[in-house]
Amino acid sequence: MGFAGNGINAAHLYRSIDAGAHWSNISSNLPDAPANSVVVDPNDANTLYVAMDTGVYVTTEVTTCTTANCWSIYGTGLPNAPVVELAAAPAMPTGDGRTGELRAGTYGRGLWQIPLVTAAIAAQPIISLNPTSVIFNGQSIGTASATQTITVTNTGLAPLTVSLVAVTGDFNETDNCTAAPIAINVTCTIQVSFLPTATGA
Known part of the structure; x- marks a missing residue:
């Protein structure tokens, strides 16, 4: 969690590639609101989702977040409520022939889900x-x-x-x-x- 205010400018999200010996701020263009949960995409370690008080944000290039704006709002239709928890369900059918869902728990407004960025098309014959x-x-x-x-x-x-x-x-x-x-x-x-x-x- 991190946000700016009252003279404090705290980062939202950090990343380590050496088991925590060193940390890099990857907040870049995340909005000025608390960050509550983060999920690494089970299909691609470069794809991250972060739950914030303003919605769900995603990056597919986490390695660039230390030097460039990398975050985008993910999906539409979420209510205007804090997203407090994220969970990835890589084997869950999306309803359109793919598998892989991201679930978002919101504060007082229920559970929402959307296909992962990397939702896979089920193996099919051609x-x-x-x-x-x-x-x-x-x-x-x-x-x-x-x-x-x-x-x-x-x-x-x-x-x-x-x-x-x-x-x-x-x-x-x-x-x-x-x-x-x-x-x-x-x-x-x-x-x-x-x-x-x-x-x-």
């Missing part, structure tokens, strides 16, 4: 097709064309499950994509052939 389309030449009715191969690659960060490969019209397919989940950076193939039953495109 399907990549090569090629993304195939073109068949003219083919005699009732005869099958040569097959064309589409390579499916999982470029995401979680196994990809393909439950069905479906074709419509005068096409046939075989594949090895539905037998088991496709691991990260692993491929499977879809073989497509054209078997026209009538003239036309």
Whole structure:
């Protein structure tokens, strides 16, 4: 806690990188109000949150705070009440597909939460097709064309499950994509052939 007044100019926040042997003032542009709680982002040690009587402030470059203005107000919608406690919940879902929440307890006004600056997108599979389309030449009715191969690659960060490969019209397919989940950076193939039953495109 620290603020200026009555001839006193006390710093809000200090930082040590040598287990407390030396301390640096990192208050820089924090407002002139008491600082009540500080949290280091669990995903990034350069990101800090500080709870103040005027709201929650954040920096993503704590190493620059000794020489430059580094703090910004974080989020909107907090009531005009002192924020007395902060807590990080890195595994908590944010409701938009990410994980990582910052909780702020305010004086007499309840508990508020907002995604961490470093809220992570949950690991998901990503399907990549090569090629993304195939073109068949003219083919005699009732005869099958040569097959064309589409390579499916999982470029995401979680196994990809393909439950069905479906074709419509005068096409046939075989594949090895539905037998088991496709691991990260692993491929499977879809073989497509054209078997026209009538003239036309």
